[in-house]
Amino acid sequence: MDDQNKNLILAIALSLLVLIGWSFIAPQSTPLVDPEAGAITANDGDLMPPATSLVPATEVVAETIEQSVEEQRIPIETDRVVGSISTRGGRIDSLSLKDYTVDLDPDSDLVQVLRPEGEEHAYYALYGWGPAGGMDPKLVPNRGTIWSLSEGKILTPETPITLAWDNGQGLLFKQKVSIDKDFLFSIEQSVTNNTTTSQRLYPYGMIAQHGTPDQIGFFILHEGAIRMSDGHLTKNKYKKMPDMDYSEQERARVDKQDVVESGWIGFTGKEWMTTLIPEQGQPFTSVAKYIESQDVYTAEARFPVMEVSPGGTILNDSRLFAGAKEWSLIKHYERDEAVERFIDSIDWGVFSMITKPMFWLLYTIYGFIGNMGWSIIVLTLIIKAMLFPLAYKSYVSMAKMKKLQPEMEIIKKNAGDDKQKLQQEMMALYKKEKANPASGCLPILLQIPIFFSLYKVIFVTILLRHAPWFGWVNDLSEPDPSSILNLFGLLPYATPEAGSIFAIISLGILPIILGISMWLQQKLNPAPTEPTQAMVMAWMPWVFMFMLGNFAAGLVIYWIANNMITFTQQYLIMRSQGVKPDVFGNIISGLKRKKSDAK
Structure with a gap:
């Protein structure tokens, strides 16, 4: 081979080595341990994050709970999405995109981003509260809890809805859900203490993916968990999550990071993404988890323990993105909605400064x-x-x-x-x-x-x-x-x-x-x-x-x-x-x- 062709092939080979080797030489973040983390409670099959002073569970995800006649579905309707919220667990678990169809057939189904438990590849978001300080787990709602619709009838950009649950022991839980004209939900969680003693508990948000979803599987594309932690982007591919460190407390493979000021966590593919977005300045623990016994992937935002005094109310605000990875829209949320480096949810690759x-x-x-x-x-x-x-x-x-x-x-x-x-x-x-x-x-x-x-x-x-x-x-x-x-x-x-x-x-x-x-x-x-x-x-x-x-x-x-x-x-x-x-x-x-x- 002449020298010119040798140089060409050498150049290509060196470039490929740089691209492949980058993932091995790039510094990896060390997971931070949640100081509040303890054991897991089964809590009637709830997908609960760890809390302090709780009894370990034998399993984190129970079998599919049979649908109750008490369960209701609250419609979601905007110009861009259609779906519903289940009063069982207060889950946002049905969401389709009006602008995107599965294929070009005129009768093709809409792309479904979220789907309820019981369907193949169930995929949903839920919000709740975990007990702390020796609090009885039965006093907080779990994923089987039937909430009541206290305000609103249909979720639209103009009409939010509010779910409520009274535990019968003096604590009133509420979730106010709003949605913008695109793909961003806002969730306000609150607890009102009508007892005579202070109560300690913590809010959380969770995205659960049952089973490994269909993937493109191309090496240059990230598909799996993605998060931003105080300006530092990390990724966990679906196929790599079973290799994360095993936690006896969680009964799962877990990767945690403590976020001090700003961040987000969720699951992403080439075109669609679902992401938990805590308010700017709100500390939380970002958790990517794989539950081997149930083949369930979760992305969680666990907030610090809060104390609600007698007669008082505590609040926690966060957001949820569930939709298409449109560059202009994601850029808008980053610039105008203070979602730090949200544009990096798109997989720009190692040459992002060029891409x-x-x-x-x-x-x-x-x-x-x-x-x-x-x-x-x-x-x-x-x-x-x-x-x-x-x-x-x-x-x-x-x-x-x-x-x-x-x-x-x-x-x-x-x-x-x-x-x-x-x-x-x-x-x-x-x-x-x-x-x-x-x-x-x-x-x-x-x-x-x-x-x-x-x-x-x-x-x-x-x-x-x-x-x-x-x-x-x-x-x-x-x-x-x-x-x-x-x-x-x-x-x-x-x-x-x-x-x-x-x-x-x-x-x-x-x-x-x-x-x-x-x-x-x-x-x-x-x-x-x-x-x-x-x-x-x-x-x-x-x-x-x-x-x-x-x-x-x-x-x-x-x-x-x-x-x-x-x-x-x-x-x-x-x-x-x-x-x-x-x-x-x-x-x-x-x-x-x-x-x-x-x-």
Whole structure:
């Protein structure tokens, strides 16, 4: 392999090592221990956080509680969401998004973010109080408690609702729930003490995920628990949570962090997120937990113990985000609702300082064009234009090496198996022609993080979901729907189902164009002098064509645009350096030569 190709492959390899190694060398936070934490109470099967002076439970999550005739459902209705709150446990456990459907079918179901216990992958939020200071656990509500609706009939942005529960022993518990016009709930918890003695207890919020949810499972995307603790972001992937430290008190795998001033915790995927958000300045303990015996994941915000005096009332305010990870909306909550660094709930990756402004640029372009496919192409053009000075140095170096290719072949032929002679004569040639094979390496290294960030931006944005481009591409978040197996729709056969063996070879129009664009770009680079390496490089575009064929169409459009812009830039620069690449002429000459040999 010639030095230029060695440098290119070395640059790519080093960049991949940096990306993979970052997760191992980046400093990890040490979980902080909750000073108030004690044992767990079963509390009638309640998903209760630990409290002081409580009796350990045999299990944290009981079997599904049978629905009682006393249970009621309080409707949630806004312009963007529809769902309901259960009076059993006061759970926010049914929520669908009006702006998002499961697929493009006109009769498709709405995307359901939260679902009640008893359904597959039950996923809900609940708020409550834990006993402290020797208080009887039966005096506080649990997840089976039936609350009564004391105020309101339906939860809308204009009409909050209030749930109440009287424990019959002098304590009155209330939860006032409000919702904005988007995806943010506000919960005000209160306890009024009508007894003659002070009572000690603490509020908490919890998100419970029953079973491991369906995931994309791509290594560059975080899916699982995510939290911000006083400006420090930490993540626990679903698949890693069973490896957290085991707590005998909790009977679960637990990772705790004490938050002094501001933070949030929840679960996130590529497009949807549910997050507990305590008020700014409110200390709490942030807990990510996996209950192995029940296969339940929880994210919890446990607040400090509070004391309510006779005749007094204590309050706790917090918020809940449950909805789509829309960049503009999340930015609004960060800026206008004081949710510190909420924008980091979007998975920007290790190059976030590049990815964030790049996404802003894509979002701005999309605001003018209104089509994500063309916005991706325009963004790629802008990035390539900004990087042109670096690209110019790389392509000039490649042009020189391409120009020296015939002389290098002669030197190789004359040197035979004498590697020392080959190296000496090559170095002499480089010195004579003032060519440096390594001169194109640094510009390539500098560009790789930028284009990885561009790939990341396109991958994580929800703007691609169900977004059409033109013609047959009606969803940029899904693979190209056309297929070579039915001649791109000319034959009356359906395309293979995703995941089947035929889907691998069912190339669409875009993946084929991608393979051709990679092949064209490769034809401008100096060919490896070693036969095996030359064969590997020749097959690479077509291997990648199949590998990337089932990727989202929006990503394939980005790769095609990048390849074709790169090809054009490199072709023009090589011409300016006196090299006249004849890509298609080489093909024709080769075909004529084969035809002549056959005769």
